[in-house]
Amino acid sequence: MTRTLIRGGRVIDATGERMADVAVEGGRVVDVGAGLGGDEVLDAGGCVVAPGLVDLHAHLREPGGEQAETIASGTAAAAAGGYTAVVAMPNTEPAADSRSVVDFVTARAIAAGRCEVLPSGCITVGRRGHELAPFAELAAAGVRLFTDDGSGVQDPLLMRRALEYAAGLDIVLAQHCQVDRLTEGAVMHEGECCSRLGVPGWPALAEELMLHRDLELVRLTGTPMHFLHLSTAGSVELVRAAKADGLPVTAEVTPHHLSLTDELLASFDGNYKVNPPLRTMADVEALRVGLADGTIDAIATDHAPHSPETKEQPLDVAPPGMLGLETALGVALAHLDMPLARVLAALSWKPATIAGVSDRHGGPIEPGGAANLVVFDPDERWEVAPARLASLSRNTPYRGVKLRGRVRHTLFDGRPTFRDGAVAT
Amino acid sequence: MKHLLAIDELDVADIHRLLELTDHMVEVNQRPNPKVPALRGRTVCNLFFEVSTRTRLSFETATRRLSGDVMTFTVSESSVNKGESLRDTVETVAAMGVDAFVIRHRSSGAPWQACRWTTAAVINAGDGWHAHPTQALLDAYTVRTELGRTGGFDGLRLAIVGDVKHSRVARSVGQIFAALGADVVLVAPATLLPVVAEHATSDRLDDIIGDVDVLYLLRMQRERMSEALVPNLHEYTERFGLTAERAARLSDGALVMHPGPMNRGVEITVDPAELPGSVIGHQVANGVAVRMAVLFDLLGSGGVA
Amino acid sequence: MSEVPAGTNGAKQVLGADDVRRAITRMAHEIIERNRGLDGVVLLGVQRGGVWLAEALAASIGDIDREAHVPWGSLDVSLYRDDIGLRPVSPGAVSEIPFDLGGATVVIVDDVLYTGRTVRAAFDAIGDYGRPEMMQLAVMVDRGHRQLPIRPDFVGRNLPTSTDEVVVVTETGVAIS
Numbered sequence: 001m002t003r004t005l006i007r008g009g010r011v012i013d014a015t016g017e018r019m020a021d022v023a024v025e026g027g028r029v030v031d032v033g034a035g036l037g038g039d040e041v042l043d044a045g046g047c048v049v050a051p052g053l054v055d056l057h058a059h060l061r062e063p064g065g066e067q068a069e070t071i072a073s074g075t076a077a078a079a080a081g082g083y084t085a086v087v088a089m090p091n092t093e094p095a096a097d098s099r100s101v102v103d104f105v106t107a108r109a110i111a112a113g114r115c116e117v118l119p120s121g122c123i124t125v126g127r128r129g130h131e132l133a134p135f136a137e138l139a140a141a142g143v144r145l146f147t148d149d150g151s152g153v154q155d156p157l158l159m160r161r162a163l164e165y166a167a168g169l170d171i172v173l174a175q176h177c178q179v180d181r182l183t184e185g186a187v188m189h190e191g192e193c194c195s196r197l198g199v200p201g202w203p204a205l206a207e208e209l210m211l212h213r214d215l216e217l218v219r220l221t222g223t224p225m226h227f228l229h230l231s232t233a234g235s236v237e238l239v240r241a242a243k244a245d246g247l248p249v250t251a252e253v254t255p256h257h258l259s260l261t262d263e264l265l266a267s268f269d270g271n272y273k274v275n276p277p278l279r280t281m282a283d284v285e286a287l288r289v290g291l292a293d294g295t296i297d298a299i300a301t302d303h304a305p306h307s308p309e310t311k312e313q314p315l316d317v318a319p320p321g322m323l324g325l326e327t328a329l330g331v332a333l334a335h336l337d338m339p340l341a342r343v344l345a346a347l348s349w350k351p352a353t354i355a356g357v358s359d360r361h362g363g364p365i366e367p368g369g370a371a372n373l374v375v376f377d378p379d380e381r382w383e384v385a386p387a388r389l390a391s392l393s394r395n396t397p398y399r400g401v402k403l404r405g406r407v408r409h410t411l412f413d414g415r416p417t418f419r420d421g422a423v424a425t
Numbered sequence: 426m427k428h429l430l431a432i433d434e435l436d437v438a439d440i441h442r443l444l445e446l447t448d449h450m451v452e453v454n455q456r457p458n459p460k461v462p463a464l465r466g467r468t469v470c471n472l473f474f475e476v477s478t479r480t481r482l483s484f485e486t487a488t489r490r491l492s493g494d495v496m497t498f499t500v501s502e503s504s505v506n507k508g509e510s511l512r513d514t515v516e517t518v519a520a521m522g523v524d525a526f527v528i529r530h531r532s533s534g535a536p537w538q539a540c541r542w543t544t545a546a547v548i549n550a551g552d553g554w555h556a557h558p559t560q561a562l563l564d565a566y567t568v569r570t571e572l573g574r575t576g577g578f579d580g581l582r583l584a585i586v587g588d589v590k591h592s593r594v595a596r597s598v599g600q601i602f603a604a605l606g607a608d609v610v611l612v613a614p615a616t617l618l619p620v621v622a623e624h625a626t627s628d629r630l631d632d633i634i635g636d637v638d639v640l641y642l643l644r645m646q647r648e649r650m651s652e653a654l655v656p657n658l659h660e661y662t663e664r665f666g667l668t669a670e671r672a673a674r675l676s677d678g679a680l681v682m683h684p685g686p687m688n689r690g691v692e693i694t695v696d697p698a699e700l701p702g703s704v705i706g707h708q709v710a711n712g713v714a715v716r717m718a719v720l721f722d723l724l725g726s727g728g729v730a
Numbered sequence: 731m732s733e734v735p736a737g738t739n740g741a742k743q744v745l746g747a748d749d750v751r752r753a754i755t756r757m758a759h760e761i762i763e764r765n766r767g768l769d770g771v772v773l774l775g776v777q778r779g780g781v782w783l784a785e786a787l788a789a790s791i792g793d794i795d796r797e798a799h800v801p802w803g804s805l806d807v808s809l810y811r812d813d814i815g816l817r818p819v820s821p822g823a824v825s826e827i828p829f830d831l832g833g834a835t836v837v838i839v840d841d842v843l844y845t846g847r848t849v850r851a852a853f854d855a856i857g858d859y860g861r862p863e864m865m866q867l868a869v870m871v872d873r874g875h876r877q878l879p880i881r882p883d884f885v886g887r888n889l890p891t892s893t894d895e896v897v898v899v900t901e902t903g904v905a906i907s
Contacts, residue, residue, distance in 0.1 A: 187533075195619030196433075198533045198555030198596055203620075268534025312512050314532030316553070445821075449806060452824045458858060461809040491809075725814040 001026050004414065005038025006375055009049035012341055013364045014349045022049055024371040027414040031367055042409045042416065044375045050344050051362045052084025052115075052372035052410060054351040056145070056174075056252055057228060057300035058325060060086070060117065063104060064093025069305035069392050071105065074325070075114035076390040077303070079417035079424070081325040082407040084372035085116040085352070085361045086303075090127070091150035097122040097133040102141045114417045115410075116372075118355055120145040123162050123173060129154050132162055139171050144356040147174035149228055152210050154180055159214065163223040172250075172354065174226040175214050177235070178276065182206035187316050189262040189277040197266060199315060202277045204232040211235050215242045215249065224248035226354055229302050231257045231276040233286030240295040250354050252300035253287050255331035256322055260284075260397055270311040270318030271395045274304070277320075291346060292338055298351040299343075301328045305393035323396040326389050330403030333378060340378060348374075371414035380406040390423050428547045429719050430536050431556040432600040440565070440604060441577075446718035447566050447711070453490065454714055464493035467724050470523040471497040472514065472539075473550070474530040479685065479709075480550050480559075484527045487716035493724070496523065511535055512542050519543040524724050528552070533593075546723040554591050560684055561597035563715040565605060567708050568639055571680055579606035584633055586612040586665055587643030587692055588654075590619050594684045595643055599624050602639075610637075612665065616654040630665050635674045640702075641682045642667055642692045658691050667693045672700055680704050741898070741907035745887060750870070750903055753886035754783070757868055758790035760884050761837060768795070770863065771835045773802040776852055777822030779841030779899060780804075783870055786901070787839060803827040805838075807851035825855070832860035837884075841899035843869040846880035870899045 006022040011032065023031035023038055059065075060074035069077075071088075078086050088105055090096030096105065102119045109117030121138035125131045127148040135146060146166070152175055153159045159175075166173055183206045188194050190201025211227060215238060218225050227239065230251050239251045256274060261281050264272040272278060290296040304321025311318050332343050352362030360370040383402050386394040410418035417424050426439060435443075453461050469488040471481055481497060488495045498518060515526065525546040528536045533553030540547050551557040569575060583602045589595040589611045599609045600623070609624040610633060618626055627633055634640065645661060655661045662668070667681065672695050675681070681703045687693060697703040745753070765771045768791070775784030781804045788802040808821040838852050849867060856862060868884035873891040891897060891906060898905045 190620055192621040195621040196596075196623065198553050198593060201620060268537040309510065312510065312538070314511065314530065314538065315534045316532045448824045449809065449821050453809070456858065461858065462854065463809040463814055467815075721809070 002040055003030070003038045004040045004042065004411070004416070005036055006042045006044045006049055006373070006409070007036075009044030009047045009375060011049045011365050012344060013051055014345065014362070015364045017341065022365060022373070024373070024411060024414045027371055029365055029367055029369045029371050032365060042375065042419065044408070046379070047375045047377050047408055048340065049365065049373060049375050051348045051352075051365060052374050052412065053082045053329065053347045054355060054357065054361050055083050055086040055301050055303070055325065055328070056226070056298055056351045056355055057149070057254075058086040058088060058303040059091065059305065059321065060088045060105075061305055062092065062108060063101065068307050071108040071117060072112040072114075073390065073392040074303070074305070075109060075112045075117060076423045077323070077325040079114045079410045079412065080390045080407065081327070082329050082374035082376055082410050082418075083115055083325060084374070084410065084412045085118060085355065085357055086325070087118045087120050087145055087355055089149045090120045090122045090147065095122050095127045096120065097125050097127070099137055099141045102138055102143055106142065113412075115412050116357070116361070118145070118357065119143055120147055120149075120174070122146065123148045123153055124158065127151060129158065132158070132165060135166055135169055135171060139169050143171070145172050145174050145226065147176060147228065149174065149176040151180065152176045152178045156213055156217070160217050160221065163217050163221040163225070167221065167223045172224055172226050174228050175210065176228050177207045177210040177214070177230070179206045179209050182209070185316070186277070187273065188265045189279045191262065191280060193262045193265060197268075202275075204234055204279070204283075207232055207276055208234040208238060211238050215239075215247060218242070218247050218249055219245070222248070224250075227251040229254050229257065229276060229300065230287070230296065231279050231283060233283045236286045236290035236295055240290065243295060250297045251295070252298040252351070253291055253296045254302045255299060255324055255328045256397055258284060258287055258291070258299070259331050259335040264397070265315070268315050270313065270315055271322065271397050271399070273315060273318050273320050274302070274322050275320035288336060291336070292342070297346070298354060299328060299332055299346045300351065301325050305391055306395050308394055311395045321395065323389065323391050323393060326391065327384060327396060327398050327403060329376060329407060330382065330405050331398065333405030334403045371411055373411040374407060375409040376405055376407045378405045380404070382406045426722060428536075428540060429558055429723060430540075430547065430549045432558050432561050432597045432604065435604075437604055440562070440601060443562055443715070443718050443722055444566050444569055446722055447562075447714045450714035450717035450721075451711070453717070460490050460492060462492045463721055463725055464488070464491040467524040468494045468496060468522060469525045469527060469720065470518050471495065471527045471550075472518065472529070473497070473499045474511070474528070474535070475551070477529055477551065480529060483712045484550060484716050486713050487720055490713070491717055491720055493720065496521075511538060515539045515542045519545060525720065548719060548723065551593050553593065555593050555596060557593040557597045559712070559716055559719060560594050561601040562719070563708055563711045564598050564641070564682060564684070565601045566711050566715055567682070567704050568680060571704050571707065572638070577606045578602055581607040581639065582637045583607045583609050583639045583641060584612050584630075584637045585609065585641045585643065586630060587645055588617045588649060589613050589622075589643065590617050591646070591649070592643050596623075598641060614655065614664070617649070630671065634671050635676060637676070637679055639680045639682060640667065640675065644684065644686065645688055645691045662691055662694060666691060667695060669695050675702060678702065682708060685709070741905040743903055743905050744889060745904035747902045750886070750901060753870065754786050754790050757884045757886060758787055758794055761787065761868065762791060762795060762798070764866070764883065765835055768798045768800055770833060771800050771837060772829055772831070773800055773837045773839050774805045774827065774852075774856070775802065776838060776840040776848060777804055777806040777808075777825070780839045782901060783841055784839040787868065801829045803829065805852060805855055807848060807855045810851040810854040812847060812851065827859055830860055831856060831862050834860075834862050835864045835866065836862040837866045837868050839868045841870050842897050843867070843872045843880075843882050844875055846876045846878035849880050850878055871897055871904055873897050
């Protein structure tokens with residue numbers, strides 16, 4: 001069996017940090033210490049060695065949207081971004097509301113072999129918001145996170161029933177908070193910029209209203225809930241208060257909501273259109289504070305590939321969504337004024353816990369632990385070139401932007417999936 | 426100036442230059458043979474993704490009076506729906522060799538996107554709810570000549586009345602008058618105002634009508650009622666229409682403007698021909714001259730003057 | 731072309747105010763002589779530098795011949811230039827021609843005759859207002875370097891220049907810089 005050695009890195013995990021070589025064999029970490037040897041050596045000089053990143057929120061598009069991304073290309077993007085596990089969103093075609101779709105996604109991911117793909121399931125059949133999806137059947141197939149992401153569950157009674165029924169199944173319901181009626185035709189954040197640009201606005205209220213409703217439903221039912229891609233200062237405030245009340249809730253924020261504002265839409269470039277939309281600097285700052293104080297648990301990419309043809313349409317027609325997997329770490333390190341270990345907590349071990357995979361992702365780097373690891377240079381500055389992304393799509397909002405922190409190697413199950421800055425084949 | 430996309434992308438000197446250039450074009454238009462050779466050999470493509478016979482004719486006439494060649498490409502909604510993309514259309518026409526695109530599109534921002542796919546000059550002839558800079562220029566020109574305000578609009582009071590939120594005309598007109606020094610007030614119920622207004626607002630036309638120098642009425646679209654933005658047109662007219670009673674309260678010399686086409690009986694219940702201050706007809710006439718000035722400035726200046 | 735005030739920054743004064751005045755008087759005499767009775771003669775100053783000169787010539791002709799009334803106007807040729815699109819164009823004031831050019835003898839008046847292209851543009855512009863019986867050309871300074879077969883009929887002063895020099899003509903004099 002090959003013994004792979006990650007040499008000369010600064011090891012950081014939830015337990016702390018130390019300079020050490022890490023030896024990996026048979027999918028496990030076998031040794032951590034100084035002056036180790038191995039058959040195959042990966043240089044980690046100047047780099048951080050950390051548990052692989054875990055994304056709670058990626059649209060891999062397969063089945064149904066293969067012109068934008070496939071499970072193979074999406075997991076290649078994940079490996080390039082330092083991820084060893086991603087939760088695949090269920091808004092595929094068909095939607096992941098049955099065991100067959102979930103099994104298909106899992107099988108494709110295993111065939112690709114670049115990272116663990118955790119299929120999420122729909123809350124409602126076809127994501128149509130009328131009947132509950134078969135939670136127990138999907139849970140038996142390994143689904144832990146349930147969401148109608150792409151849209152929120154509009155019906156408050158149905159949402160209440162979902163939470164009541166989920167109790168005891170050891171699953172987490174995750175909400176995309178958006179009251180549809182308040183965002184009909186919406187293109188961007190409702191505020192000064194959308195008023196000036198003459199496009200329909202997406203008010204913060206539409207997110208906060210549903211978030212507030214669901215927090216009260218959690219209070220009523222006691223079932224845990226996760227909140228996807230929170231984007232407003234008001235949402236941070238609501239979650240902070242709910243956590244202070246002891247409600248069993250977690251929340252995520254995207255790299256783009258931590259770094260970009262609605263002013264970018266003045267270019268009318270569809271690559272800046274996303275749902276929920278880019279908000280104001282005040283929202284960005286509140287989200288950063290929320291992440292720093294633990295109100296928000298995780299950074300999740302909401303990686304949403306779209307083909308160039310669709311993104312080149314007029315802003316009101318172009319679909320919302322941005323690539324995220326390959327830039328998340330670089331954006332986080334460039335924009336967050338937080339200790340490295342805290343940033344990694346939000347990118348790795350905290351989302352691993354929410355996704356229920358902390359037995360194999362995000363855990364301490366110690367002998368016997370799963371060899372799902374990322375090696376990155378935290379100081380390297382690099383410019384995002386869309387043509388060089390591993391994703392099939394090019395809709396990054398960071399074209400030409402300088403980020404800080406670049407992945408050098410990613411190891412999934414002990415094997416390099418990304419090595420010396422290139423996707424391993 | 427490479428393109429004319431929105432008033433807020435111009436500086437005040439640009440606006441004055443275009444208005445002064447319009448004087449020359451008005452003089453050309455008054456001649457028995459209203460044509461000059463300025464744009465001989467230049468081709469202007471009118472790319473209309475939304476029907477607007479008036480604006481299209483105005484640009485066509487302007488181009489011909491400068492001796493330019495005109496191509497008009499009216500893209501029906503149906504071919505857009507069939508997947509005729511803005512990019513394909515712009516690139517195809519650009520390959521035929523055009524010096525300027527005049528673009529009208531139902532989506533805000535389409536002319537900005539077009540700029541990425543052609544090296545030709547792009548003129549925004551109206552995009553979504555966003556901007557309609559040549560309309561604003563012709564309105565500013567009309568007021569400038571009617572009131573003899575060649576130096577600017579300092580102290581001029583302009584009220585824009587009606588559906589400001591959904592109006593590219595209101596955005597551009599408000600911006601150009603404010604840039605030239607006027608005090609602009611937007612008059613509408615909050616449902617018809619943008620969430621953050623660029624100018625002062627009021628929901629009481631009766632409170633301000635006696636004080637304005639220019640009353641600019643917007644077209645009230647009938648479909649706004651189905652969106653619960655106003656209860657019904659009758660109530661709209663009662664609160665915001667130019668009725669005979671309100672017309673009588675206009676100060677002497679106040680101008681009444683409308684970008685057309687008018688909804689008689691809704692935003693205006695009096696015959697504009699009987700209003701001493703109506704300059705609605707002059708707006709249309711000045712439209713050709715302003716568009717000639719814009720075309721000449723973009724295609725004839727050879728760069729930044 | 732930036733206008734340099736006479737006498738500053740290395741500008742060389744070549745004619746003074748008196749010289750300009752005498753030149754105008756002499757040109758006025760020549761115009762009268764050439765056009766016996768001044769019947770149908772109109773002066774058209776080219777925007778911008780030719781307008782004051784047209785007015786001054788009209789006044790001078792009136793001083794010499796109290797019976798004569800020579801109308802004058804101004805002509806903007808910027809929409810007729812052959813270098814549109816090649817260099818910045820900034821029109822002067824709008825043309826003002828308060829008389830009919832059909833059948834008239836039009837004296838085109840400009841401050842400086844150089845390449846001749848402005849005069850050519852003036853021919854085209856005048857043609858759009860009517861068909862004159864005859865066109866003549868009066869300039870205060872002929873500085874040479876013609877690019878078209880154009881020759882002035884009335885000249886204030888022939889002034890040899892190099893192409894990198896700038897000639898500024900006003901009522902107070904002529905300067906080269």
